[in-house]
Amino acid sequence: METRTARKYLADAALILLGSAVYALGFDLFLQPSHINGGGLSGLGQVFAALTGFDAIGAFVLVVNIPLFLLGWRKLGRRFFLGSLLGMVASSVFIDVFAALPGVEAEPLLVGLCGGAMVGVGLGVVFLRNASTGGTDIAARLVKRRMRQIPIGRLMLAFDCAVVALTGAVFHDLNRALYSAVALVVSSMVIDGIIYGRTDSGVALIVSRRHEAITAAIDQRLDRGATLLRGQGSYSREERMVVLCAVKSAQVGQLQELVTEIDPDAFMILQKARQVLGEGFGRYSADGL
DSSP states (O other), X not given: OHHHHHHHHHHHHHHHHHHHHHHHXXXXXXXXXXXXXXXXXXXXXXXXXXXXOOOOHHHHHHHHHHHHHHHHHHHHOHHHHHHXXXXXXXXXXXXXXXXXXXXXXXXXXXXXXXXXXXXXXXXXXXXXXXXXXXXXXXXHHHHHHHOTTSOHHHHHHHHHHHHHHHHHHHHTOHHHHHHHHHHHHHXXXXXXXXXXXXXXXXXXXXXXXXXXXXXXXXXXXXXXXXXXXXXXXXXXXXXXXXXXXXXXXXXXXXXXXXHHHHOTTOEEEEEEESOOBSTTSBOOXXXXX
């Protein structure tokens, strides 16, 4: 048991280091050379470096993170604190180390798209291990505990947009602010895709006279359960059974084929569910994303 726990902690640490390195590479290779603001404390560090000439952005992030980490320790728990401490130190060190690499020279829009995607991948990997790189990541996690319905990437986007607005105001450069906004939107989308893409599910409402055959096929062929709801046609007043079923996103196509095969005349409503909780899916956690 102890060996399994130790391996899990080592795997978590390795992925946090990997995510931090990818994040720092996206920042140093794409965003910083083109003066595109990455948001968060690194974005504030860019503004600070431009105003003061102090180019050690990683060191700036490390110092400003201290009060946020003290708050995170109290509110988010020991495991998140330790993982985030590793992520924050690693990303700060990587940012200063990778600063020696030559930056990518390309159109600012392409740089913003690529840099935002790379930063999003790095942060998404870190978040999956119940950690962060500090800064606005911690602030977003604290707000997430109060506003469970908002994806973490969008919360971070709200914080980071304020930093981008500050960049535009300080440098009087609208183009820089707009390219920065593009990078942030892409980063937010990638983060949410990595975190919630694994849990995306489909929910189906199926009206059919052959509901028994459909529920049996869902159980046998998709290994999913279903719920029967009583319904009534508004015009005919005829009572019908409605099959309610939740499946993983990858099974939606199989469900459509299954229902059509059994009853080509079935009425089916399919909609996307960002998260389904319960047996066969996930469990609610107050600290979950």
